[in-house]
Amino acid sequence: MSATTYPNYSPGLEGVIAGITKISQITSATSSLIYRGINVHELAEHGTFEETAFLLIHGHLPTAAELEHFNKMLVEERNIPYSILDCLKLLPHKMHPMDALRAAYAMLPAYDPDYHADPTDHAANVRKATRIIAKASTIVTAAWRIHHGQEPIAPDPHLRTAANFLYMLNGEKPDEFTEKVMDASLILYAEHTYNASTFACRVTVATLSDIYSGIVSGIGTLKGPLHGGANEEAMRMLLDIGSPDKAEAWTRDALTNKKKIMGFGHREYKNGDSRAFYLTKVAKEIGVRKGNTTWGAIADTMEGIMLKEKGLYPNVDFPAAYAYYLLDIPIDLYTPIFVIARTAGWCAHAIEQLDGNRLIRPTCVYEGPTDVAWTPVALR
Template sequence: MTTSQASKESYSPGLEGIVAGVTQLSFVNPALNSLMYRGYDIRDLAEHACYEEVAFLLIYGHLPNQKELDTFNTDLRTARKLSPEFINTLKSFPKNANMMDTLRAAVALLSLSDPDVKNDSHEANVRKATRLTGQFASIVAANYRISQGKDPVAPDATLGHAENFLYMLFDEKPDAYLARIFDMTLIAYTDHGFNASTFAARVTTSTLSDLHSGIVSAIGTLKGSLHGGANEEAMKMLLEIGSPDKAEAWVIDALATKKKIMGFGHREYKTGDPRAFLLNDYAKELSERVGQPQWHQTATIVAQTMEREKNILPNVDFPTAYIYYLMKLPIDIYTPIFALARVAGWSSHIIEQLDANRLIRPKAIYEGPDHLSYVPLNQR
């Protein structure tokens, strides 16, 4: 057995603590428990802006003025419309397929007919980023409705991004308050430094592959339960716990068997995720407003027990999980919803990567045998 000495001292499992690039998109600051998108605090954005402004900010580099926002909205609304041929293909997917798998397949298909398919310039990638941001919401809503044996609902050009998604999902115009909270969750999910899916997208496009390929890599990476998949798992856990009086014992039992509590912990934030702090207040308000305070009460006891027993705090996926549940969103699409928000962040990172590209290609420490002699097949 040989162990190569290459970079052993600098090796960090999971690349923990390793600086892998430079970005102007989002600033994850664990020391201050803050997150900024291009210099704006997410709390400020969530409370005052809409998702479309935040997506524009990331893709174009500045907050839009009214004219820029109008043009961006027109582009998003145009992209929302899926062609009948494309919808027919979505209908051919297996009805019981995982909703992240159908999203991944749909985005791979879109790449075949994108009008800029052969153009990887900055300007073309900005157009693709905008189109994908509009298309993702329609695909998630359509895939879910098709999986339920229902027809997709055509987008409504009078509605904003968040409202229109809820409309396409439920075939009913949403309550303004619910649409606003949903919009805030999208803003909280839009970008987050060099998280695993964004890094995957950057690695893919650092080979000079195209934007859609980077996005497909990112979708596959987000699916896992240590990343975006955590919001679905967190809600399944809350449902399993069932009521506030069972929460403390459930968590203690789970920790005793070394279970990971989904929606808790973070590689970067060790003293709290600013997105969870932001959304927790709205989760409480929503829980009370819809007459189901037990969900916030159960979540609070889970969080208190986790802090007391392990000193681990909730991440963004914990309040989001029961916000979505209280909004009657199907659990199967919580992670696709994360994706439909994050697509603007992923695309912006891909554009940033390509604007100053260097192939991402780290080293590995080799720990296997060496200098073996080939053994002919009939002698093995």
């Protein structure tokens, strides 16, 4: 039976309203994205990741005093327990950092001072959210360094999230421009309505499980190449193409062979991804500053063909891929960086879900056989 036979059924839940939120809004017609009413371009241009995380979780931009307090709490909560570091050391070195991240967040709740708080306790959930956001960069960089035979670098209390991430990765404090690029990318990745990982997070916490379980669901869901994993795949694709003169043939060949081209298309944006417009500008500027415009030139060719042939625009993962590459960030860390940012959105959604909770339990249509008789094992 075809999918259209059933009223109210939409494969992949496309177009289905699965909840009401006050956290963010995508407007496809204008390719715009707002967090709590504020355009993300404004936040990326003028704000910081910390202000954005506060905005998402608390619902308003922080005052100077609130921001100072929030920054202090993030700094205080950055360390991860030694036993978790020890566990990371035991994990196979071939493990992708997304799997290490998921494992670390699965272990963290028992170390949280609010472990025994009621799952709907708003104040405790806000405190947990701050701890969850604070620890993400530390876990990512520690796991990366351990698996590359290096000692983790302790967080620097004088650096904000973006700069501290880069510092804990390679021991060098970034220059102002690099920090700004990193910060803007975290802001743009921080939240995106009812995407797959956020929905998974909300489904998990809606059972009155805890926020950490929601984060674990979110990480597992984000990992896939149709979602967050696309930024890593997009860079591998760009490297495979190699030079601007090969971009057209490569893209046309991929389209002829009905290959999905990573970093293009979006379920919600049909006129282009708001975040990609901003990040493309930034990624190209890094290329110019670094004297490497190869990736921007390949991107231009691919974007032209994809728009003409398929009506598809790049999504945020496309410019993020070559922006991070130009900043010398290892490819396997692109999706974990997405996690560092998205912990803010996931936590905001988990809190919103638990503040007015209703179990999320859709229904389905059964199309299998009925009236099948039991057959004893010896007769099967």
